[in-house]
Amino acid sequence: MNIYQIISVIGLPSVLTVVGLIYSREKSLRLGVQALLRAQMINDYYKYTEKGYAPLHAKDNFENCYRQYHALGANGMMDKLRDEFLSLPSKIVRKKIKKGH
Numbered sequence: 001m002n003i004y005q006i007i008s009v010i011g012l013p014s015v016l017t018v019v020g021l022i023y024s025r026e027k028s029l030r031l032g033v034q035a036l037l038r039a040q041m042i043n044d045y046y047k048y049t050e051k052g053y054a055p056l057h058a059k060d061n062f063e064n065c066y067r068q069y070h071a072l073g074a075n076g077m078m079d080k081l082r083d084e085f086l087s088l089p090s091k092i093v094r095k096k097i098k099k100g101h
Helices: 003-010 012-051 056-071 079-086
Strands: none
Touching: 012 056, 012 079, 056 079
C-alpha cells in the first residue's frame, strides 16, 4: 500500500489533522528546549560575572548551549550576553600587593 492509497482510505482531513498535531507538538518541544537553554545561559552569566571570571569548561558549555539555542531559531536576544560572558577572564586575576607600601 502506498501513501496515496493510505490517504484515500483514511481521508485527507484525517491525515492533515495528524500532521498538524505532530507539528504543533514538535514546535512546543522546540520552544521548551529553547527556554531551558536560555535560562541556563542567563544563570551561568550571572553566576560567573559575579565571580569575575569563567573557567574554560564553563565557557565551552555556554557556547554549546548558545549554538543549540540558535539552531532552534533564536531571535538574537542572547548575542550580547554571549559576547560579555566569553569576554570574562578564564582565571581569577589577582593583583600583587607590594610589601612595605
